[in-house]
Amino acid sequence: MSRYQLGEFEEVVMLTVAILYGDAYGIAIIDEMENRLGRKVSIGSLQTVLRRLEDKGLLQSEFGEATKIRGGKRKRFFTVTSLGKKMLENAKDQRLSLWDAIPKIAFNE
Amino acid sequence: MSLENNNTPYVIxxxxxxxxxxxxxxxxxxxxxxxxxxxxxxxxNYNAYWNLIxxxxxxxRPGIIKSFERSQKLNYYGMLKHDLLIGWRSLLKNKGYAFLNIGGLTIGLTVSILIGLWVHDELSFNKFHQNYDRIARVLRHEVYNGEHETNAVMTTGMGSLIAQEYENRFDGVAMVRQRIEERLLIHNDEKFNSKGYFMQPMAPKMLSLKMVRGTQSGLDDMLSIMLSESLSEKFFGKENPIGKLVEMDGADGLKVTGVYEDLPKNTTYCDASFIAPLDYYLYGWSDLNVWDNYNMHILVQLKAETNLEETSKAIESAILPHLGERTKSRNPSFFLQPMNEWNLYGEFKDGKPIISERMKFVIFYALIGVFILILACINFMNLSTARASKRMKEIGVRKSMGALRGKLTFQFLCESFIVTFLALTAAILLTFLLLPGFNIISSKQLVMPWTNFSFWLTIFVFSLFTAILSGSYPAFYLSSLDPIRSLKGTFKPGRFSAIPRKALVVFQFSISTLLIIGTLIVKQQIDHAKNRPAGYEKDRLISLRASSPDYWGKYDLLRDRLKGTGVVDEIAESNYSVTSHLGWNEGIEWQGKDPNYIPVFNTVRVTPEYAKTIGLEFQAGRDFSRELITDESTVIINESAAKLLKGMKLPLVGQTIDFDNGNFNGSQFKIVGIVKDMVKGSPFANSFPSILFPTKKDQGWLYIKVNANVPLRDALYKIEKTYGEVIPGAPFDFRFADEEYNAKFQEEEKIASLAWVLAGLAIFISSLGLFGLVSYVAEQRTKEIGIRKVLGASVMQLWSMLSGEFVLLVGISCLIAIPISWYFMQEWLSQYDYKIEISAWILILGGASSLILTILTVSFKTLMTSRLNPVESLRDE
Structure with missing residues (x-):
């Protein structure tokens, strides 16, 4: 598993799922991402990524309540698994170690 | 604000x-x-609607939409995959049985493929020639001494007449010297005795010869010759031979006008290493308008729109007016036979086509091929059904899970498909490896048709047939088992469930025993003919064709010189070789002969030393003598000829025959001696009625009897040296009379060797199956045997208990096979004049040998099981 590298979009999706802890279903994730990051997210690309991450065991999901506005259909709530958490931490550490390695002079104009 | 569901666009x-x-x-x-x-x-609304779309x-997109695979798992594909997997596993689990099954089927399929190629080759005879269906030869029915005869040999007059009168019906007409001629061809110092045909100029084009050099019209000039590629290479190597001169029999130089690719073996003219103009053959002694000498085949190539039957009638009406009274009295009728029928449909009886010997072979081998394949299929059936109890649990579970009978049938068929497929792959490889050897025993030029679509199609259909044949009965039987009882383990195959299996074993061994007996009888018949007295001494007798003109007139000198060397007993000449079929004449008269009786005799002209040289045995009278002047008008006859001289006063020696032919000295000949019959033609046929006419003139064949006390190699060396001194131009190209004699057995020996192979394979396949059955039975009864041993049974008792059943089955097979083989072999022998009587002991020997083989096969396994220590066999549990 350690070989597997999260893609950028995957990482953002997982982080958003973590932010929305307990309330992360399709539309909420899209809204949160659009609000926080200001980027357009298509439902198609989001849903494929969610299913893929679930297949890999980084996310897990369960059905929640049904509301009237949804035509009586239940929501599917996603949460990050411990494996997913490890992957996220891993990614973060990598980034930080890269940042740390940058010599000061590089960004000093 | 409405949140009603019915607002949602449901179509989308x-x-x-x-x-x-x-x-x-x-x-x-x-x-x-x-x-x-x-x-x-x-x-x-509008915006929401479009955004929804x-x-x-x-x-x-992938990942969200249905998976194709998962949505189609409910169909046959998955089941098929499963069935193949289970089939494969059950093969791996029972490697021994799988080996027996696949091995048997491989042999069966290999034999079928080989025989199939052979049969195809026979059926495509002469189809090498492009217009084979429109090229025909003229045949003639006639009645001869009350017997119908059919003949393809015509006169040159007939051929010329047909060519002139019916030009508009044919694309070509060509006469061909009816038999292949042997000539000595010489170029510079190279000399080769070669066989070839004399043909009219149209022939090469009609036969669509493939020219390597030159054109198909190479026979237009009388002094020309066309060579086969192989002969051309012998003479000229890679050089271009066109325009070079080749001497024929040392006489004339013929200009090479063409080189053609050697004809394939399954054509009539395959042995032609040269083709020379017919005009050259006839030059100086005959012409194209002769009506009394029958020596030509007439080939015609019909125009596309011409009707064969109608043309036959037209030819007949054209020829009839030209025939003499005597010929007409034979009531001749003419017809055309297309080229592809010459081989398999070339026999006639009473003016009607009959199934030819060749065709009988084709049918016979095809049948054997099918039978051997069936034997291999039976192995599969028997082993699968016998081992049904092993798979009872599996079948029970499947059935309780809801497997339909059809599905189970399909599953077991799948197994037979796997086995057949593996066997087929092995068989194709094996065929490829065996083909060169097979070509030698069958004297064919078969090749593996790798790129031929219809070959693969046939193979595919055949293996499908094999798979279904061998798989259907087990599939039907296994899928019929009762699930409840088979799961409980109380299922015992009934007493009668083994009956089909036993019947199949009996069938297998009947066929095998039949083949063994047949082979033994063929062998005995050949040996019988080989031991037949030849009527002359073949040992140390060599013959030479006197092919060079330098040779004429030197007989006396050659004789004196050769006898002077001390290694030669005697030499003689005759106009036909002693093993030849040729030289038939009618028109021999004698006092007391019934005028309506027209016997035909084999007439041979010989020098006076002939009888002494080839060692004829005198029964009465004396030999010719060179010294007696009156001996010019005497003859020696053999016993068969004596029998034909009906009505002649006895004793025959001293009587006179009248024969006014012009080719012999005078017209009255006194019989001076009677010799024992000699085998000239087929050793399986009656001896020819021969009359020997003495002559002092040179003849075509020279015989030399080598002294028995000199080593053969030294003798040959001395003879060759002397021969070369006397006749410098001629090659010393001799043959041994005993070798030529043995060549007469070739056809029969070919049958015999093929029969050996096929009988051997049949019995081998049957034994494989039997071995499988015995192993299974022995395995099943291991415990029982252990208990019996503990209770005191001896190894012999156990052995006979286990083997008895199988020996009984094979015994029954023998009883079935013996009368059938007797009947068929009686039929086969009826074609020969000189034959054995089928004796009882050979039938018994055939039966006994398959019984002994059975006992050996069975005992191998049963003895092993019987000797097991009961502690071993009873231990587990």
Whole structure:
């Protein structure tokens, strides 16, 4: 598993799922991402990524309540698994170690 | 603000539901609806509607839509995969049985493929020639001494007449010297005795010869010759031979005008290493308008629109007026036979076509091929059904899980498909490896038709047939087992369930025993003919064709010189070789002969030393003598000829025959001696009625009897040296009379060797199957045998208990096979004049040998089981 590298979009999706802890279903994730990051997210690309991450065991999901506005259909709530958490931490550490390695002079104009 | 569901555009959602993976439909549809409703409030109906469409389309991507595989798992494909897997596993689990099955089927299929190639080759005889279906030869029926005869040999007059009168019906007419001629061809110092045909100029084109050099019209000039590629290479190597001169029999120089590719073996003219003009053959002694000498084949190539039957009638009406009274009295009728029928449909009886010997072979071998394949299929059937109890649990479980009988049948068929497929692959490889050897025993030029589509199609259909034949009975039987009883383990195959199996074993061994007996009888018949007295001494007798003109007139000198060397007993000449069929004459008269009786005699002209040289045995009278002047008009006859001289006064020696032919000295000949019959033609046929006419003139064949006390190699060396001194131009190209004699057995020996192979394979396949059955039975009864041993049974008792059943079955097979083989072999022998009587002991020997083989096969396994220590066999549990 350690070989597997999260893609950028995957990482953002997982982080958003973590932010929305307990309330992360399709539309909420899209809204949160659009609000926080200001980027357009298509439902198609989001849903494929969610299913893929679930297949890999980084996310897990369960059905929640049904509301009237949804035509009586239940929501599917996603949460990050411990494996997913490890992957996220891993990614973060990598980034930080890269940042740390940058010599000061590089960004000093 | 309305949140009513009925506002949602359902058409679009239906589309979504159709493509979406069933696991995701609910939550995704919820998301879609929620978004649609929220947008409707925010931005209005129109915007929400279009955005919904966009979202649905955006979701139409891999990962969300239904998986193709999963949605189709419910059909046959998955089941098929499963069946193949289970079949493969059960093969691996029972490697021994799998080996027996696949091995047997491989042999069966290999034999079938080889025989199939052979039969195909026979059926495509002469089809090498492009217009084989429109090229025909003229045949003639006639009645001769009350017997119908059919003959293809015509006169040159007939051929010329047909060519002139019916030019408009034919694309070509060509006469061909009816038999292949042997000539000595010389170029510079190279000399080769070669066989070839004399043909009219149209022939090469009609036969669509493939020219390597020159053109098909190479026979237009009388002094020309066309060579086969192989002969051309012998003479000229890679050089271009066109325009070079080749001497024929040392007489004339013929200009090489063409080189053709050697004809394939399954054509009539395959042995032609040269083709020379017919005009050259006839030059100086005959012409194209002779009506009393029958020596030509007439080939015609019909125009596309011409009708064969009608043309036959026209030819007949054209020829009849030209025939003499005597010929007409034979009531001749003429017809045409297309080229591809010459081989297999070339025999006639009473003016009607009959099934030829060749065709009988084709049918016979095809039948054997099918039978051997069936024997291999039976192995599969028997081993699968016998081992049914091993798979009872599996079948029970499948049935209780709801497997239909059809599905189970299909599963077991799958297994036979796997086995057949593996066997087929092995068989194709094996065929490829065996083909060169097979070509030698069958004297064919078969090649593996790798790129031939119809070959693969035939193979495919055949293996399908094999798989279904061998798989259908086990599939039917196994799928019929009762699930409850088979799961409980109380299922015992009934007493009668083994009967079909036993019947199949009996069938297998009947066929095998039949083949063994047949082979033994063929062998005995050949040996019988080989031991037949030849009537002359073949040992140390060599013959030479006197092919060079330098040779004429030197007989006396050669004789004196050769006898002077001390290694030669005697030399003689005759106009036909002693093993030849040629030289038949009628028109011999004698006092007391019935005028309506027209016997035919084999007439040979010989020098006076002939009888002494080839060692004829005198029964009465004396030999010719060179010294007696009156001996010019005497003859020696053999016993068969004596029998034909009906009505002649006895004793025959001293009587006179009248024979006014012009080719012999005078017209009255006194019989001076009677010799024992000699085998000239087929050793299986009656001896020819021969009359020997003495002559002092040179003849075509020279015989030299080598002294028995000199080593043969030294003698040959001395003879060759002397021969070369006397006749410098001629090659010393001799043959041994005993070798030529043995060549007469070739056809029969070929049958015998093929029969050996086929009989051997049949019995081998049957034994394989039997071995499988015995192993299974012995395995099943291991415990029983252990207990019996503990209770005091001896190894012999156990052995006979286990083997008895199989020996009984094979015994029954023998009883069936013996009368059938007696009947068929009686039929086969009836074609020979000189034959054995089928004796009882050979039938018994055949039966006994298959019984002994059975006992050996069975005992191998039963003895092993009987000798097991009961502690071993009873231990587990």
């Amino acid at each position: 959602l239906y589309f979504f539901r159709w493509y979406c993976h069933p696991d995701f439909v609910e939550d995704l549809e919820g998301d879609l609806i929620e978004r649609y409703q929220l947008r409707k409030i925010d931005k209005g 966009r979202d649905v389309l955006a979701l139409f």
